[in-house]
Amino acid sequence: MPVLTSTLALIVFVAGGIAGSFGALLGLGGGIFLVPFLHLVLGFPLRSAAAISLSTVIATSSSVTAGRSGEHLVNLRFGMVLEVATVAGSLLGGFTAQLFAESTLQRLFGLVAIIVAVVMFGRLNRRNVMLDGTADPGRLGGLFHDPESGGPVTYRIKRLPVALLASFVAGNVSSLLGVGGGIIKVPVLNAWCGMPLRAAAATSALMIGVTAAGGAIIYYGRGDLSPLAAAPAVLGVQLGSWLGLNAGQRASVVWLKILMAAVLIVVAALMFMESAR
Amino acid sequence: MNRSAEFAGVRRLELAVGRVLRLGITASSVCFGLGLALALSRVDVELARPVLTTGLIILLATPIARVAVSAVDYAREHDWLFVALTLIVLLELAASVVAALYGPL
DSSP, rough: OOOOHHHHHHHHHHHHHHHHHHHHHTTOHHHHHHHHIIITTTOOOOOHHHHHHHHHHHHHHHHHHHHHHHHSEEEEOHHHEEEEEHHHHHHHHHHHHTOOOOHHHHHHHHHHHHHHHHHHHHTTOOOOBBBOTSOOEEEEEEOEEETTEEEEEEEOOHHHHHHHHHHHHHHHHHHHHOOSSSSHHHHHHHTSSSHHHHHHHHHHHHHHHHHHHOOOOOOOOTTTOOOOHHHHHHHHHHHHHHHHHHHHTSSSSHHHHHHHHHHHHHHHHHHHHHHHO | OHHHHHHHHHHHHHHHHHHHHHHHHHHHHHHHHHHHHHHHHTTTTHHHHHHHHHHHHHHHHHHHHHHHHHHHHHHHHTTOOOOOOOOHHHHHHHHHHHHHHHHHH
């Protein structure tokens, strides 16, 4: 692990800021950008990069969710149902991360990045909304005000087992690779389970905090999470997610998805190159 | 439960969750800022370590506190299904703390 000098702390802080602003724009933790940077550019072992990233995921999740409280975008009930699965997945990931070779984790990271990019490209214009604000959302569905369409939006949750399975996998990948796991949950919840993208992203942002905590605690116990390296990353992400949250009001969802998919393809290519060295 | 009362309950929990998360993230960020300043300026490197560790532990505990607050709120609403779900999540988190403290299961 590199020695943390003032210069390195500043670089980690700036990287956290960039990752955090992308994360907030996309409703993800930002770890998908931060982990490859810490690992490929700064030379942190993948496990340490994942652990640092998980602590920033908790920070992003907390500040984004706190910033949105009262808007009803976050579906607390459905989120809690899915957290049973995400945290179980993250516990399993925390243990298996100790068993895998670093090159295995790198290839896994590349694979996940590609899958997500493909899913994103394939579903650029999907929306799941009942524009009638008086429709019954059911026990797990939700109702929120959408600034884009200018009216109340209602949705019902479909295919709960699919959502639970995706959440378990997301939790597992989250603590294995240090990403939030929103990259898996958000497309699934949006495409198959009836959640509008904004509600899916907001609810995922809530869930990734508790999911990441499950994994980060295990890494901390194993000595993979240094408070000195986590501090600048977390502070950078805090600043970045604040910036991203404010820019997110104006950004188009379609362009965000295209941007995200392009970045993920580059990340995947770099991870595969690194694992083959 | 009628619809508007349910809506008010959802809103109250949402605001309570927001407060817990904001408090946790503020406290840990203050510790991180202070700890980094102490470590990098070399004013008091000895003190920096416990301050940074405190910040990290507060950060890791913040989502757990959020889940605990939800459990209390669902119990007040007599929503036992959600109390049970919330307690399962808390037990899973407790398992990760136990694993961290005592090594592999």
